[in-house]
Amino acid sequence: xxxxxxLNESExxxxxxxxVADMPNKPLPPLHPGTKQPxxxxxxxxxxxxxxxxxxxxxxxxxxxPDQVQEIYKIWRPTPLIRxxxxxxxxxxxxxIYYKYEGVSPSGSHKPNTAVPQAYYNMKEGVKKIAxxxxxxxxxxxxxxxxxxxxxxxxxxxxxxxxxxxxxxxILMNTFGANVYASPSNRTQAGRNILxxxxxxxxxxxxxxxxxxxxxxxxxxxxxxxxxxxxxxxxHQTVIGQEAEKQLEYAGDFPDIVxxxxxxxxxxxxxxxxxxxxxxxxxxxxxxxxVEPASCPKLTKGKFMYDFGDTxxxxxxxxxxTLGHTFQxxxxxxxxxxxHGASVLCxxxxxxxxxxxxxxxxxxxxxxxxKFAKAEGIVxxxxxxxxxxxxxxxxxxxxxxxxxxxxxxxxxxxxxxxMQAYADYFDGKLQNHEFTHDELTSALDKIGDLQPV
Amino acid sequence: xxxxxxLNESExxxxxxxxVADMPNKPLPPLHPGTKQPxxxxxxxxxxxxxxxxxxxxxxxxxxxPDQVQEIYKIWRPTPLIRxxxxxxxxxxxxxIYYKYEGVSPSGSHKPNTAVPQAYYNMKEGVKKIAxxxxxxxxxxxxxxxxxxxxxxxxxxxxxxxxxxxxxxxILMNTFGANVYASPSNRTQAGRNILxxxxxxxxxxxxxxxxxxxxxxxxxxxxxxxxxxxxxxxxHQTVIGQEAEKQLEYAGDFPDIVxxxxxxxxxxxxxxxxxxxxxxxxxxxxxxxxVEPASCPKLTKGKFMYDFGDTxxxxxxxxxxTLGHTFQxxxxxxxxxxxHGASVLCxxxxxxxxxxxxxxxxxxxxxxxxKFAKAEGIVxxxxxxxxxxxxxxxxxxxxxxxxxxxxxxxxxxxxxxxMQAYADYFDGKLQNHEFTHDELTSALDKIGDLQPV
Numbered sequence: 001x002x003x004x005x006x007l008n009e010s011e012x013x014x015x016x017x018x019x020v021a022d023m024p025n026k027p028l029p030p031l032h033p034g035t036k037q038p039x040x041x042x043x044x045x046x047x048x049x050x051x052x053x054x055x056x057x058x059x060x061x062x063x064x065x066p067d068q069v070q071e072i073y074k075i076w077r078p079t080p081l082i083r084x085x086x087x088x089x090x091x092x093x094x095x096x097i098y099y100k101y102e103g104v105s106p107s108g109s110h111k112p113n114t115a116v117p118q119a120y121y122n123m124k125e126g127v128k129k130i131a132x133x134x135x136x137x138x139x140x141x142x143x144x145x146x147x148x149x150x151x152x153x154x155x156x157x158x159x160x161x162x163x164x165x166x167x168x169x170x171i172l173m174n175t176f177g178a179n180v181y182a183s184p185s186n187r188t189q190a191g192r193n194i195l196x197x198x199x200x201x202x203x204x205x206x207x208x209x210x211x212x213x214x215x216x217x218x219x220x221x222x223x224x225x226x227x228x229x230x231x232x233x234x235x236h237q238t239v240i241g242q243e244a245e246k247q248l249e250y251a252g253d254f255p256d257i258v259x260x261x262x263x264x265x266x267x268x269x270x271x272x273x274x275x276x277x278x279x280x281x282x283x284x285x286x287x288x289x290x291v292e293p294a295s296c297p298k299l300t301k302g303k304f305m306y307d308f309g310d311t312x313x314x315x316x317x318x319x320x321x322t323l324g325h326t327f328q329x330x331x332x333x334x335x336x337x338x339x340h341g342a343s344v345l346c347x348x349x350x351x352x353x354x355x356x357x358x359x360x361x362x363x364x365x366x367x368x369x370x371k372f373a374k375a376e377g378i379v380x381x382x383x384x385x386x387x388x389x390x391x392x393x394x395x396x397x398x399x400x401x402x403x404x405x406x407x408x409x410x411x412x413x414x415x416x417x418x419m420q421a422y423a424d425y426f427d428g429k430l431q432n433h434e435f436t437h438d439e440l441t442s443a444l445d446k447i448g449d450l451q452p453v
Numbered sequence: 454x455x456x457x458x459x460l461n462e463s464e465x466x467x468x469x470x471x472x473v474a475d476m477p478n479k480p481l482p483p484l485h486p487g488t489k490q491p492x493x494x495x496x497x498x499x500x501x502x503x504x505x506x507x508x509x510x511x512x513x514x515x516x517x518x519p520d521q522v523q524e525i526y527k528i529w530r531p532t533p534l535i536r537x538x539x540x541x542x543x544x545x546x547x548x549x550i551y552y553k554y555e556g557v558s559p560s561g562s563h564k565p566n567t568a569v570p571q572a573y574y575n576m577k578e579g580v581k582k583i584a585x586x587x588x589x590x591x592x593x594x595x596x597x598x599x600x601x602x603x604x605x606x607x608x609x610x611x612x613x614x615x616x617x618x619x620x621x622x623x624i625l626m627n628t629f630g631a632n633v634y635a636s637p638s639n640r641t642q643a644g645r646n647i648l649x650x651x652x653x654x655x656x657x658x659x660x661x662x663x664x665x666x667x668x669x670x671x672x673x674x675x676x677x678x679x680x681x682x683x684x685x686x687x688x689h690q691t692v693i694g695q696e697a698e699k700q701l702e703y704a705g706d707f708p709d710i711v712x713x714x715x716x717x718x719x720x721x722x723x724x725x726x727x728x729x730x731x732x733x734x735x736x737x738x739x740x741x742x743x744v745e746p747a748s749c750p751k752l753t754k755g756k757f758m759y760d761f762g763d764t765x766x767x768x769x770x771x772x773x774x775t776l777g778h779t780f781q782x783x784x785x786x787x788x789x790x791x792x793h794g795a796s797v798l799c800x801x802x803x804x805x806x807x808x809x810x811x812x813x814x815x816x817x818x819x820x821x822x823x824k825f826a827k828a829e830g831i832v833x834x835x836x837x838x839x840x841x842x843x844x845x846x847x848x849x850x851x852x853x854x855x856x857x858x859x860x861x862x863x864x865x866x867x868x869x870x871x872m873q874a875y876a877d878y879f880d881g882k883l884q885n886h887e888f889t890h891d892e893l894t895s896a897l898d899k900i901g902d903l904q905p906v
Contacts, residue, residue, distance in 0.1 A: 003527040006459045074456040075539075075830045086528075086602075104557060106830030108869060148827040149539075168621075168872035175826050175875050373628050374601040377528045377559030416561060416869035419621035422628050 003085055005247040007078040013242040014065060016235045019273045019345060021061035022280040025352055027231070027344045030316035031306055039316045046217050047224040049125040052118060055232040063235065069117045072149055076105040076112070077239065081247035086375040093395045094404040096253065099411040100244045100271060101378070107172070109381065109413030110267050111142030111227055114236035118225050119146035125223075129153040131215040132225045133183065133208030136335030136383075137162055137169025138413060139227030144178035154178040155222075157185065157211045160203035162335060168417045183208040190214050190312045205339055206311030206325055213314045228264025229309060229318070229343045237270025244408060245274050255286055255408040257394055261386040262290035262299065262357070263336045265343030271410035273345075276354060289356045289394075290346065291386040293337045293365075295433035296329040298322055299350055299357035301440055307341055307447050320347040324443030330433045332362050333421035334382040340443070358390060361432040365389045366425040369415070381413040382421045456538055458700040460531040466695040467518060469688045472726045472798060474514035475733040478805055480684070480797045483769035484759055492769045499670050500677040502578040505571060508685040516688065522570045525602055529558040529565070530692065534700035539828040546848045547857040549706065552864040553697045553724060554831070560625070562834065562866030563720050564595030564680055567689035571678050572599035578676075582606040584668040585678045586636065586661030589788030589836075590615055590622025591866060592680030597631035607631040608675075610638065610664045613656035615788060621870050636661040643667050643765045658792055659764030659778055666767045681717025682762060682771070682796045690723025697861060698727050708739055708861040710847055714839040715743035715752065715810070716789045718796030724863035726798075729807060742809045742847075743799065744839040746790045746818075748886035749782040751775055752803055752810035754893055760794055760900050773800040777896030783886045785815050786874035787835040793896070811843060814885040818842045819878040822868070834866040835874045 020026060029038040041053045048056070055063060065073075084097040102110035122130055130152055134140030140156040147154035156178050163170060163182040170180045183203045184191035190210035194201050201207075209226075216224035226233060241258075248254060258275050260268040268290045278284035292299050298321045307322040309315035322341035323329075329338040342350070349355045362382075369385035371392075372378065380388060387409045398405045415422065424430050473479060482491040494506045501509070508516060518526075537550040555563035575583055583605055587593030593609040600607035609631050616623060616635040623633045636656045637644035643663035647654050654660075662679075669677035679686060694711075701707060711728050713721040721743045731737035745752050751774045760775040762768035775794035776782075782791040795803070802808045815835075822838035824845075825831065833841060840862045851858045868875065877883050 002462045003524075004462065006461075008459075009455045009457065071456075075535075082528075106832075112830075145830055149830075167876065168869070171872040171876040171879070172832060172869075174879055175823055175832055175872075177827060370628055374630060377565075377598055377602075379559075379625060379628055414869075416621070416625075416867075417872075419624040419628075419870075423620065423624040426624070426627055 003083050005081045005250055007243060007246060009074050009078065011246060012070065012073065012078055013239050015062035016065060017238040017242060017274050017277060018058055018060055018063055018235055019276060020059050020231065022277055023348065025348060027348050028319040030318050033308065033313055033316055036317065043316070047213065049121045049127060049223060051121040051124065052232050055235055056230060066120060069120050072116045073239070078243045079104055081244055084376055087372055090371060090375045091392065091395050093399065095395050095398050096406045097391060098248065098408045100240055100408070101411045102240065103378065103411060103414035106145045107138055107141035108416065109138045109142070110237060110240060110270055111139050112145060113239055113270065114227065114233045114266065115142035115146035116149065117236050119143065119150045119152055122223050123150040123152060127152060127223045129155065129222045130225045131155045131157070131212040131222055132227070133157045133205060133212045135159050135162060135205040135338065137166055137417070138336055140178065140180065141169060141172045141176070142227065143225055144173040144176035147178065148176045155215065156180045157183040157208040159183055159205060159208050160201065165420070166417065172417070183211050185211060187211070188214045204311060204328060209310035210312035210314050213310060217314070228266040229341070231345060233266050234269035234273070234343055234345055237266045238273050240270035240410060241272060241274035244271060248408070253406050256405040257407045258286055258288045259291060259387050259390050259394070259407065259409040261337060261383050261412065262292050262342060262346065263383065264339050265346035267410055267412045269343065269346060271408070272355065276349065279354065287356060289358060289390060291390045292357065292359050293332055293334055293386065294359045294361045294435060295332050296323065296338050297359040297435055298340060298342050300359045301435060303444055304347060304351055305447070309341065318344050320344055321350065323440065324447050326446050327443035332433065333418070333424065333430070334362065334386065336383040337386065360386055360389050362430055363432050366422065366430065368392050378411065379415040380411055381415045381418055384412050387411065456536050458534045458703050460696060460699060462527050462531065464699060465523065465526065465531055466692050468515035469518060470691040470695060470727050470730060471511055471513055471516055471688055472729060473512050473684065475730055476801065478801060480801050481772040483771050486761065486766055486769055489770065496769070500666065502574045502580060502676060504574040504577065505685050508688055509683060519573060522573050525569045526692070531696045532557055534697055537829055540825055543824060543828045544845065544848050546852065548848050548851050549859045550844060551701065551861045553693055553861070554864045555693065556831065556864060556867035559598045560591055560594035561869065562591045562595065563690060563693060563723055564592050565598060566692055566723065567680065567686045567719065568595035568599035569602065570689050572596065572603045572605055575676050576603040576605060580605060580676045582608065582675045583678045584608045584610070584665040584675055585680070586610045586658060586665045588612050588615060588658040588791065590619055590870070591789060593631065593633065594622060594625045594629070595680065596678055597626040597629035600631065601629045608668065609633045610636040610661040612636055612658060612661050613654065618873070619870070625870070636664050638664060640664070641667045657764060657781060662763035663765035663767050666763060670767070681719040682794070684798060686719050687722035687726070687796055687798055690719045691726050693723035693863060694725060694727035697724060701861065706859050709858040710860045711739055711741045712744060712840050712843045712847070712860065712862040714790060714836050714865065715745050715795060715799065716836065717792050718799035720863055720865040722796065722799060724861070725808065729802065732807065740809060742811060742843060744843045745810065745812050746785055746787055746839065747812045747814045747888060748785050749776065749791050750812040750888055751793060751795050753812045754888060756897055757800060757804055758900070762794065771797050773797055774803065776893065777900050779899050780896035785886065786871070786877065786883070787815065787839065789836040790839065813839055813842050815883055816885050819875065819883065821845050831864065832868040833864055834868045834871055837865050840864065
C-alpha cells in the first residue's frame with residue numbers, strides 16, 4: 001500500500017467549489033460600516049479588484065481557476081495525501097487516518113492557495129501595490145510570495161508582538177521582496193490613535209487589519225487583501241478538499257470524519273466544503289469538525305450576530321459567530337487561531353447544524369503534536385496541532401464504541417518557523433486557559449448596538 | 454508539461470549504489486589513529502554496528518535497502534524533481550534547469566536518507582543509545598527523528614555557537630526526543646580540555662565529533678553516528694540521484710551538468726554518483742561539479758593527504774583533500790559547508806579528474822538564493838544557495854557559448870530554520886572572504902608528520 005497518494009498535475013481541480021450554491025440557507029449580506037445597510041459590490045471596490053468582489057457574492061457552484069494561477073499552483077500542488085500509518089500504530093487504532101499536507105507550499109501552509117489568485121486578479125486590474133496584515137506571519141509570507149510572482153509591491157502590517165518575537169517570519173517576507181511594518185505603526189491614523197493611547201501597544205490582528213484597510217481605502221493605486229474569513233478566500237482553498245477527495249478515491253476510501261483547525265475558517269473550509277457538498281447534494285453523512293482554541297472559542301461560546309472584522313470598525317459588518325471585535329484573546333502560541341470571529345460561511349453552516357465545533361486546550365494540542373512528530377516525522381504548526389488532538393479524541397471515541405472510522409484531517413502547515421512554541425511547551429511555560437463568562441460578555445457588550453441577525 | 458515529476462513509491466530504488474565498485478582507483482584504506490596502520494573492520498567496531506562497517510568497506514556495486522528502511526523513507530520519499538520553469542524565465546535562458554528537492558524530509562534536508570538506515574542497523578544490533586555531533590543542526594535533527602522511529606535514545610553534541618544562535622534547531626531535536634548538549638561540554642575529556650584552555654570556547658564541528666566519539670568509545674552500549682564523509686553515508690544518499698535519473702527519464706531528459714554543494718560530500722555524492730556511474734560504465738560525459746565556500750576551500754586549495762576527521766585526533770585517518778583538522782573556517786552562514794576535509798570517495802574522484810570543484814563567495818550565493826526564492830517559491834538553506842549560484846554561472850557560460858544545456862542540481866534543504874542568514878545578508882552584515890596562503894599553511898603545517906599519500 002502506498003503511504004502517500006499523489007495526483008498528477010493534470011488531475012488538479014480545474015474549478016474552485018462555491019458552497020453557497022448548495023447551502024440551504026444562503027449567507028446574509030455584509031452591511032456597510034457607515035450606513036449599516038447591505039453593502040453592494042461598489043462598496044467593496046475601493047478595497048478589492050472587481051473579479052474578487054464578484055466571487056465574493058457569486059452563487060455559481062463552480063468558478064474556473066485561471067491558467068496562470070494553475071501554473072503557479074504547480075510549484076507545490078497537488079499536495080500529498082498521506083496515510084498516517086506510523087501514527088495509527090502508535091495510537092493502536094483500527095481507524096484509518098489520512099492527512100492532507102499543505103506544509104509543502106512556499107510559505108509552509110495553505111495560505112498561498114488564495115494569495116496567488118488574489119495577487120493575480122489584482123495584477124489583471126493593473127494594481128501596483130497591495131496592503132495586508134499578518135498575525136503569526138503565515139499570511140504575510142504567502143502574499144509576499146504571490147506578489148513577487150506578479151511583480152506587485154506588497155506592504156505587510158505585522159502585529160508588533162509577532163514582529164518582535166518571530167523575526168524569521170519577517171525575514172521570509174523580506175526575502176520574497178515585501179515591506180514589513182510593525183503594527184500599530186505611525187503610517188496610519190488607526191495606528192497613531194492606538195499608539196497615542198498606548199505607546200507600547202503590542203498590537204492585534206484587528207488593529208493591523210484597520211491599518212492595511214486604511215492605507216488601501218486612501219489610495220486608488222493600492223488594494224487590500226485578506227487571508228481568511230471572506231467568501232472568496234474560502235472559495236480558493238477548496239482545491240485542498242477536491243484534491244483530497246480524488247486521492248481518497250484512488251485509495252478506495254471516503255471519510256467518515258473530516259477535521260481541521262479554525263481561525264477565520266479558510267483552512268477548515270478548504271478541506272471540508274467539498275465533503276459537505278456530498279452531504280448537501282448526495283445524501284452522505286460526513287461529520288465535519290472545526291477545532292478552535294479554548295482561549296478564543298467563537299464557535300462554541302460566541303454569539304451569531306453582525307460584527308466588524310477589525311478593531312477600528314473600518315470593514316463591512318459580517319454576520320458571524322463572534323466574541324466581539326474588541327475581544328483580546330489570551331496570548332497562546334497558535335497565533336493563526338486568535339481571531340474574534342468566524343467566516344460568514346462557516347458561521348451559517350454551524351448555525352444550520354451542518355458542521356460541528358469543539359474547543360481544545362493548548363497543552364492537549366502540543367502533546368498531540370509531539371506524538372505526531374515522533375511518528376510521522378512532521379512537526380506541525382501550533383495551529384495544526386489542534387486538528388491532530390481532535391483526531392486522537394475521535395480515535396479514542398471509536399475505540400470505546402468498538403468501531404473503525406476513516407478520518408481525514410488537514411495538516412495545514414509545518415512548525416519550522418514556530419519552534420519557540422514547542423520550547424515553551426517543553427519548558428512548562430504554557431498553561432491552559434479557562435474562558436470566563438466575564439471575558440465573553442465584556443467584549444460582546446461593546447457590540448450591543450449592532451444589528452443582530 | 455509537468456512542472457514536478459513524481460515517482461510512485463513502488464518505483465523507489467531498491468538498492469543503494471556503491472560507486473567503489475566502478476572507480477578506476479579504489480579509495481585508500483583508513484589508518485588507525487594510534488598505530489597509523491590500515492584499520493580493519495574490528496578497529497571500527499567500538500563505534501559502529503558491523504553491518505555499517507561492512508558497507509563502509511564493501512566493493513559490491515549495489516546493496517539492498519532493507520524493507521523497514523524503505524517503509525520509513527516513504528514518509529518523504531520519493532522526493533519531487535522540479536523543472537525550474539520560473540527561474541529559467543527569470544534568467545532568460547534556453548538551458549533546462551531541474552532540481553531535486555530534498556527539503557520535504559522531516560528535518561528539511563537530505564540527511565534523513567542516511568540517518569534512518571544508520572539507526573536501523575544500530576537497532577538490529579541492539580544498540581540503545583547513539584551519540585553524534587551537529588554543526589548547523591541539520592544532521593542532529595535527522596538522527597533525532599530516525600532514533601525516534603526505532604526507540605533509540607539520541608545524544609547530540611551541538612557546536613556551542615549554533616546552540617546559542619539557532620535555538621529552533623535544538624527545539625526540533627528535543628521534539629523528536631533527543632538530548633542536546635552544547636559542545637564543548639563538561640561531559641567528556643575532550644570537552645573539558647578545550648574548556649580548560651578557553652572557558653568561552655564557541656566550539657567547532659571537529660570538537661563536537663571528538664566528544665561524541667569519546668562517549669561512544671567509552672561505553673559498549675553506545676554507538677557513534679556520522680552524518681557525512683564516510684563511505685556508507687555517501688552510499689545511503691545515492692537514492693537521490695537514482696530517483697532523479699528515473700524522473701529525468703520520464704521527462705525525456707538526461708543532464709549535461711550535475712551540481713551540488715559539498716561540505717563533507719554526502720549531498721554531492723547523493724545526486725552525482727549515479728550519474729558518474731554513467732561516465733564510468735556507459736561512456737557518458739556528465740560534468741559533475743562540487744561547490745564549496747570560498748572560506749573553506751578544501752577541494753580547490755587543500756592538500757590530498759591522510760588527516761583526522763576530528764580536532765582531538767580520535768578518528769581514523771582518512772585520505773582526503775583537507776585544510777588540516779585544526780583549521781577553523783571563517784564564520785560564514787553555510788554551517789554545513791564548514792568542514793576541513795572532503796570525503797574519501799569525493800577526494801579520490803577529484804584526484805582522478807572524474808569530478809570538478811569550484812569555490813564560491815557567500816554574497817554571490819545569497820544573491821542567487823533570493824532570486825531563486827522569488828521565482829520558484831523555495832527559500833533555500835544557505836548551503837543550498839551555493840548550488841544555485843553555480844547554476845547561474847553555468848547558464849551564463851552557456852549563453853556566451855550560444856548553447857543550451859540540461860542542468861540538474863540538488864536543492865538539499867530549505868532555509869526556514871536558517872532565516873537569520875538572509876537577514877544578515879539583507880542588512881549588509883555579510884562579507885566575502887579572501888582565503889590567504891597563511892590560512893592554508895598554518896593548519897596544514899600541523900599535520901606535517903602524518904603519512905601523506
